[in-house]
Amino acid sequence: MTSQFAATQNDDHLEKTLDPVIGALVRDIIGKVADKWTMLILEALDQHGTLRFTEVGRQVGDISQKMLTKTLRQMEYDGLVEREVHPVIPPHVDYRLTEIGRELSDAFCGVWIWAERYQAQIEGARQAFDKRKAG
Amino acid sequence: MTSQFAATQNDDHLEKTLDPVIGALVRDIIGKVADKWTMLILEALDQHGTLRFTEVGRQVGDISQKMLTKTLRQMEYDGLVEREVHPVIPPHVDYRLTEIGRELSDAFCGVWIWAERYQAQIEGARQAFDKRKAG
DNA sequence: CAGTATCCCTTGGGATACTG
DNA sequence: CAGTATCCCAAGGGATACTG
Numbered sequence: 001m002t003s004q005f006a007a008t009q010n011d012d013h014l015e016k017t018l019d020p021v022i023g024a025l026v027r028d029i030i031g032k033v034a035d036k037w038t039m040l041i042l043e044a045l046d047q048h049g050t051l052r053f054t055e056v057g058r059q060v061g062d063i064s065q066k067m068l069t070k071t072l073r074q075m076e077y078d079g080l081v082e083r084e085v086h087p088v089i090p091p092h093v094d095y096r097l098t099e100i101g102r103e104l105s106d107a108f109c110g111v112w113i114w115a116e117r118y119q120a121q122i123e124g125a126r127q128a129f130d131k132r133k134a135g
Numbered sequence: 136m137t138s139q140f141a142a143t144q145n146d147d148h149l150e151k152t153l154d155p156v157i158g159a160l161v162r163d164i165i166g167k168v169a170d171k172w173t174m175l176i177l178e179a180l181d182q183h184g185t186l187r188f189t190e191v192g193r194q195v196g197d198i199s200q201k202m203l204t205k206t207l208r209q210m211e212y213d214g215l216v217e218r219e220v221h222p223v224i225p226p227h228v229d230y231r232l233t234e235i236g237r238e239l240s241d242a243f244c245g246v247w248i249w250a251e252r253y254q255a256q257i258e259g260a261r262q263a264f265d266k267r268k269a270g
Numbered sequence: 271c272a273g274t275a276t277c278c279c280t281t282g283g284g285a286t287a288c289t290g
Numbered sequence: 291c292a293g294t295a296t297c298c299c300a301a302g303g304g305a306t307a308c309t310g
Contacts, residue, residue, distance in 0.1 A: 004200050005189060005192030005203075023251075025254050026251055027171070027175075029254060030171055030174060030246070030250055033250070034169045034170060034174055035169060036162070036169055040162075052271080053273075054140060057140030061140070064305080065140075066302095066304070067302085067303060069272085076264065077261055078261065079257055079259070079263075079264075085272095088271095089310085090272080090310095091310080092272090093272060103249055104246070107245035107248070107249040109245075110241070110242035110245055111169070111239070111246070112165075114235075114242040115164045115165055115168070116158075116161055118238070119160050119164060121214060122213050123160065124214070126213065126214070129211065129214075187291080199284050201283065201284070201285090201294095202282080202283060204292085204293065205283090220292095224290085226290080227291070
């Protein structure tokens with residue numbers, strides 16, 4: 001804990017911080033999973049079921065090979081995707097969501113809908129903010 | 136578009152990428168909002184209603200003043216939080232969620248629940264991954 | 271095809287010090 | 291109290307080249 005906001009020890013009437021209720025592992029998981037590329041890949045695999053490496057990249061669109069590899073590895077590590085290698089030449093590798101990957105995709109669904117629904121309002125808020133600062 | 140996975144032009148039978156259906160602005164919004172600190176602050180303000188600058192930091196726990204300021208500014212810019220300055224000495228600044236901030240918090244709720252529910256399974260997947268690579 | 275390795279620049283993010 | 295400003299290091303992330 002190196003936070004500049006740690007509660008003082010004798011202030012025991014203070015409400016607890018998020019730490020105890022949320023837990024370090026959950027925070028770590030959120031840190032890994034609340035990521036743009038993860039969300040995009042989750043979405044792509046959720047829509048298409050099974051995709052090859054290159055197909056995932058094509059579906060996501062604007063992603064470099066490096067980030068695609070890295071994000072897929074992390075997702076595999078966390079058990080969100082299954083990776084199936086067909087030992088043929090040229091190589092053929094399939095990716096698909098696991099059960100918990102699908103569940104996470106479902107959980108993020110609400111966030112996608114939120115972003116879609118309020119994009120105009122967010123744009124408005126940004127312009128209002130700029131105008132406020134300028135004026 | 137600098138992706139290495141762009142569909143070739145004459146392959147018009149290919150399924151469309153996520154780009155047209157998701158949209159650049161929505162992707163940008165997700166990029167801003169799918170962030171560990173944003174999620175934690177959203178959660179803190181959702182639980183407590185209104186908090187002062189320092190209180191937000193204390194509730195989040197392990198956040199530096201720099202990231203707290205920066206994240207709160209971005210959230211204000213996007214219209215997720217309202218910032219109310221009381222012109223007194225010493226300064227007093229209140230933060231609270233806007234309507235769309237609360238909606239986003241709700242949308243993220245499913246992700247928190249997912250992380251909470253599957254943390255053991257994720258830990259298991261990680262250990263299995265390590266063992267697979269080691270063995 | 272499905273990567274890995276390298277280079278190199280940008281951003282994230284903590285620590286510390288200072289200010290109205 | 292609620293910030294800004296500065297320094298500095300680590301991680302993100304694109305481009306290119308190479309490999310089984």
